[in-house]
Amino acid sequence: MTGVRTLLGAVVKRALAYIKRLDKLLLLLAGCCSAIGITLIYSLVINSRSQRITDAAVDSQTVKVQLIAALVGLFLALIIAVFDYRWFSRLWFLYLPAALGLTLLTFTGLGISGLEGADDRAWIDLGFITVQPAEFLKLAYILSLSYHCFRTKEFFNNPLNILALLVHGGLPAALVMLQGDDGTAMVFIIIFLAIVFAAGLSWKYILGAAALAPAVFWLLWTYYLQPVHKNRILSVIFPEKYSNADLLYQTSRSLIALGSGQLEGKGLFGGDYTYVPVCHSDFIFSYAGQTLGFIGCLAIVLLITLFCLRLLLSGMRSQDELGRYILVGIFSYFLTHSVLNIGMVTGITPVIGIPLPFFSAGGTAMLSSWLAVGLALSVYYHHQRFDTIFKN
Numbered sequence: 001m002t003g004v005r006t007l008l009g010a011v012v013k014r015a016l017a018y019i020k021r022l023d024k025l026l027l028l029l030a031g032c033c034s035a036i037g038i039t040l041i042y043s044l045v046i047n048s049r050s051q052r053i054t055d056a057a058v059d060s061q062t063v064k065v066q067l068i069a070a071l072v073g074l075f076l077a078l079i080i081a082v083f084d085y086r087w088f089s090r091l092w093f094l095y096l097p098a099a100l101g102l103t104l105l106t107f108t109g110l111g112i113s114g115l116e117g118a119d120d121r122a123w124i125d126l127g128f129i130t131v132q133p134a135e136f137l138k139l140a141y142i143l144s145l146s147y148h149c150f151r152t153k154e155f156f157n158n159p160l161n162i163l164a165l166l167v168h169g170g171l172p173a174a175l176v177m178l179q180g181d182d183g184t185a186m187v188f189i190i191i192f193l194a195i196v197f198a199a200g201l202s203w204k205y206i207l208g209a210a211a212l213a214p215a216v217f218w219l220l221w222t223y224y225l226q227p228v229h230k231n232r233i234l235s236v237i238f239p240e241k242y243s244n245a246d247l248l249y250q251t252s253r254s255l256i257a258l259g260s261g262q263l264e265g266k267g268l269f270g271g272d273y274t275y276v277p278v279c280h281s282d283f284i285f286s287y288a289g290q291t292l293g294f295i296g297c298l299a300i301v302l303l304i305t306l307f308c309l310r311l312l313l314s315g316m317r318s319q320d321e322l323g324r325y326i327l328v329g330i331f332s333y334f335l336t337h338s339v340l341n342i343g344m345v346t347g348i349t350p351v352i353g354i355p356l357p358f359f360s361a362g363g364t365a366m367l368s369s370w371l372a373v374g375l376a377l378s379v380y381y382h383h384q385r386f387d388t389i390f391k392n
Helices: 002-021 024-050 060-082 085-090 092-107 133-151 159-179 182-198 203-224 227-237 246-260 284-317 321-345 363-382
Strands: 123-125
Touching: 024 060, 024 284, 024 363, 060 363, 085 133, 085 321, 085 363, 092 123, 092 133, 092 159, 133 159, 133 182, 133 321, 133 363, 159 182, 182 321, 246 284, 246 321, 284 321, 284 363, 321 363
Parallel strands: none
Antiparallel strands: none
C-alpha cells in the first residue's frame, strides 16, 4: 500500500506541475471559442429544421464531427505540450513530405471540391471521411520554415539562403494555388512574410519586394486571376456597380442576417433564421450576428483578439528564437484567418473561402487549429529550458 500511495503521490505531483506550467489562459480562450462555435452550429441545425430548409448543408452529423474534432484536438494539444517543440522541429523531413504528399493527392482521383459546383479541388475523399490536407500543411509549413530560419540565422540574409527560403515558402503556396484555393494560398504567403520578418529579414529585401509588388500584382491580374475572381475584388472596391450581381448574393444575405440581429440578437433557438449560403462554414459569423446580435459578435471578436494577443505576447517573451518564430507563425495563421473571414462576412474583403478558426464547421480545420494550440502550449511550457539540442 505504501508503494501505491507513493506512486499515486508522484503522479499527482507531476500532474499538478504540468498544469502549473501550462498556458491556461490560451487553453481557456481556445476552449471558449470552440464551445461557442459548436453551439452556433447546433443552433443552426435546430433552426434549419424548424423552417424545413433542406439546402442548409448542415445536420446533426456536422455537429458530431465538430465536437469529436474539438475533443480529439484538445486531447492531442495537451499531449503535444509535453514534448519539446525543438524536437518536433527537427523532424521536418518526416512531416513536411507527408503533408506535401497528402496535398498532392488532391490532384488524383481522390481529390474533390469542398462545395458542390465549386472549381477548387482542395479535399481528398477517403470514403469514410473527407480531409483538407492544406490545414495540416500549414502546421508543417510553420514548423519547418521556423526551423529553417533558426538554423540559418548566422547567414540569414545571404542571397542564396533567401533564394532557398523563397523555394521553401513558395512551393506549398503554389501547390495550394494549383488546387484553386487562392484564399488559403494567401494565408501561406502571409505566414511566410511574418516568420521571415521576425527572423530579421534585411530591409533591402523588404524594400525590393515592395518595389516589385505592383508588377507581380499586374502579372497575377492579367494572366492568373479568372474573371470571377477579378469581379469579387472589384465588387468590394465598387459595390454600386455590382449591386445586382450574383457574386454579391452571399455577402448581401450575410449583411441582412447581421443587421437582423440588432443589439441582442434573436436567440439561439428561436427558430427565426435568415438563409445565408455556406452559413455553417465560412459565414458562421453572420449567423452569430443574427442569433447573438452586436453584443455577441463583439464578444466573439474580443475572444479572438485576446487569443491572438496571447500568442503574440508569448512569442515576444520566448527566450528561444525558434519558439518565437513558431509562435509568430501561429499568430499570423489565426489572425489572417480571422480578419479575412470577418471581412468577407461584412463585405470589407472579397469572398475567398476562408473559415473562422474554432467557429466554422469543418473537422479538419477544427483539429488543425487545436494542433496549432498544442504547439503554442509546447513553446510556452518549454521556453525557459536552455537549448542544448543545437549547440553541437
